């Protein structure tokens with residue numbers, strides 16, 4: 172068994188998510204501000220034993236199901252390994268173990284985090300020197316949110332989300348994250364959005380108020396400026412989440428919004444102790460699994476080399 176590499180990759184949230192018209196390639200034009208927050212997936216990659224194909228195992232804390240995560244070649248981490256191998260002419264197979272800390276199908280780009288983590292882990296394991304920009308281009312081939320999972324921090328996303336421009340922001344934000352036991356399909360939410368739209372759809376924009384709030388690190392103003400064009404569509408599919416968002420506002424959060432295509436809900440807080448209070452208040456009314464995390468945090472990065480063989484856990 173080879174020496175392994177462990178990479179962590181963060182969840183993403185969208186502080187605003189402007190969704191424009193459908194493009195010729197079927198994707199929607201986006202204008203978004205991403206933020207990476209401190210919930211992470213960890214991915215361990217080893218060379219596969221001789222003669223073995225790529226493989227992947229997935230495990231998570233009991234609180235969220237991983238049954239929806241594929242464990243064959245369609246898993247985004249395996250696709251990332253194959254893409255990098257083909258791009259660089261490497262003829263090696265890998266054994267991948269994913270530890271989920273990001274809700275599955277939660278609108279927090281957990282799959283994209285695994286894709287980004289696999290690119291970086293294989294790049295490190297195979298001792299490649301592929302330029303960073305090339306890795307970001309490969310990430311875009313895997314999915315719209317994958318480049319941001321590599322970059323992290325706070326950043327503008329344009330195109331279909333894959334064009335990432337880092338923003339220099341100061342200070343930290345604290346988010347309470349409320350997971351839902353049942354995931355939502357991102358394509359289904361986009362379809363619901365399109366079904367409710369008629370006539371001309373304007374190009375998406377980033378609200379000035381949001382940029383101003385970020386420049387001044389004004390938590391109350393940021394809370395008021397949070398926006399998500401996917402939210403009405405997601406709430407039509409899951410109306411009960413409206414009550415959840417109201418509960419967060421009642422619990423004194425500065426802003427309450429669905430994360431991306433949902434169903435995870437986000438509540439913006441003043442700091443860690445405020446986040447603990449809001450999380451406690453939501454827990455007290457029986458609202459699912461609550462965690463809290465700071466943002467912005469780094470994108471995908473190598474956290475260990477020479478790790479033990481990947482566990483065979485499912």
Ligand code: C5P
Pocket residue numbers: 197198199200201313314315316330331332357358361
């Ligand atoms: O890029 P990714 O594979 O993550 O996208 C998942 C799905 O989300 C797409 O197949 C599409 O249905 C929808 N999507 C979209 N417009 C975007 C990004 C995603 O319609 N800009």
